[in-house]
Amino acid sequence: MAWLDSHAHFDPDRHHAAVIGLASTLGQHDSGLHKHQRGQLLFTRRGCARITLAQQLCLLPPSRAAWIPPLIPHRAVMQQSVDYRSIYLAASLCKDLPPQVCIIDVSPLLRAVLEPITDAAFDSDWTQGRNVHLLGLCLDEIRTATQQPMLLPMPEDKRLAPLLAIPDRLPPTLVVLEQHIGASGRTIGRIFQRETGMGYQQWRQQWRLMRAIELLATGHSLSHSAFELGFASDSAFIAFFRHMTGRTPKAYLD
Template identity: 75%
Template sequence: MAWLDAHSTFDADSFTAPVIGLASTLGQHDSGVHRHQRGQLLYTRQGCIRITLAQQLCLLPPSRAAWIPAGVSHRAVMQQSVDYRSIYLIADLCSELPQQVCVIEVSPLLRAVLEPMATAAFATEWQQGRFAHLLGLCLSEIAEAARQPMLLPLPQDKRLAPLLATPARLPPPLHVLEHQIGASSRTIGRIFQRETGMGYQQWRQQWRLMRAIELLATGRSLSYCAYELGFASDSAFIAFFKSLTGSTPGQWLKPATDDRPQK
C-alpha cells in the first residue's frame, strides 16, 4: 500500500504482486496522459475526478468507481481535495471484467472490500486466506456492478472539436453553433450522430449533466450551477437534473456521505 502527496508519482507496473493498492488524498492534481499494464479500479470516497480518454470524457463522481482496462491511455484531473482508493490488477485477473472504461455504482460490499485491499502491504499473499476472499469478492462486485452514464463521446470533426474542447465552457445552443462553424443543423446532426451516436441536443444535455455533477461535487451551490449551465432558475435546473437521473441533485450526491465517519 502507498500513500501519495500531490507531488508524488506512482508506477503500479513496477511491482510484481498481482494486486497493488493505493490510498491517497490529493488536491489540484493532474496525472498527465499515461497508461498501465494493469487494469485499474479508481474509487472516489470524496471529491470528483475528470478522466480524459482519446475520444471520450469520463467523469468520476463521489462514491462511484471507474474501471480502466489495461493499456488504455487516460489523464486524471482532480480539482480541490479528492479522497480516493485505487486497485491495480494484473491482466490474468481481468478476463471477466469490462473491456472498456466504465463508471460503476459501488455497493456497500464493494466499498467494504476496497479499503483493506487498497491499504494492504505490497507483500500481501493474494492466493490464499483472507485476501484471496477479498479479491474474489472485489472481482465479482466489479463484474456485476450497475454502470452509470458518466462517459461522453467527443466529436473529432475538425470544425467542431476546437469549439467543444474546453471542459468548463458550456457548448453553445444549436443555432449559435450553426453560425460559428457555417454548417446547417442537419449537417451538425449528422456529424454528431456519426461520431458520438447522439444528436447534438442530446449530447449537449449529457454534457450539462456531467458538468452539473462536477460542480456540485466540488461544493458549488444550486444557484451557481443553474447560472453556469444556462438555466433560468434553480427550479428549472433541478427539474432538468431529475429528468435525466431520476433524483434531485441532493439525492443523487447523498451516497457520497456514506464513507464519512458517523458522529
C-alpha cells in the first residue's frame, strides 16, 4: 500500500504481486492517457473523477467505483479534492469480471474489504490465509455489482466536433445544432443513433445528468448547477434529476 501526493504518478505494472492496493487523496490531477496490464477498480470515497475513453466520456461519482479492464486506454481527471482507493488486479484475476469499463455501486461489503486490500504491502501473497478470502469477496462483489449509466458515447462525425471541444459546455438544442452544422434534425438524429446508440435529445439529457452530478459533487450549489445546465428553476432541475435517477440530487449524493 502507498499514499500518494497530488503530484505523484504510480505504475502498478512495476510490481509482481497479483493485487496491488493504493490509497490516495489528490487535488487537481490529470493522469494523462495511459493503460495498465492489470485491471483497475477505482473507488472514490469523496469527490468525483471524469474518465475519458476512446469515443466515450465516463463520470465516476462519489461513493461509486469504476471498473477498468486490462489494456483499456483511459485518462482520469480529478477536480478539487478526491479521496480514493484503487486496486490493480493481475489479468488472470479479471477473466470473470466485466469486459468493458463500467461504473458500479459499492456495497458495504465491497467498501469494507477494499480497506485491508489497499492497506496490504505490495509484496503480499494473495494465494493463502486471510488475503485469499478478502480477494475472493472483492472479486465476487465486483462481478455482481449493480452498474450505473455513467458512460456517454461520443459521436465521431467531424461536423459534430464542437461538441467534443469543450466537454463542460452544455450541448446546444437541436434547433441551434441544425443551424450550426447545416443538417436537418432527422440527419442529426440518424448520426447520433448510428454512432452513439441514442437519439440526440436522449444523448443531451444523459450529458446533463452526468454534468449535474459532477457540478454538485465538486461543491457547486443546486441553484448554480440548475442555471449552468439551462433549467428554468431549481424545482425543474430536481424533477429532471429524479426522473433520470429515481432520487433527488441530495439523496443520490448521500
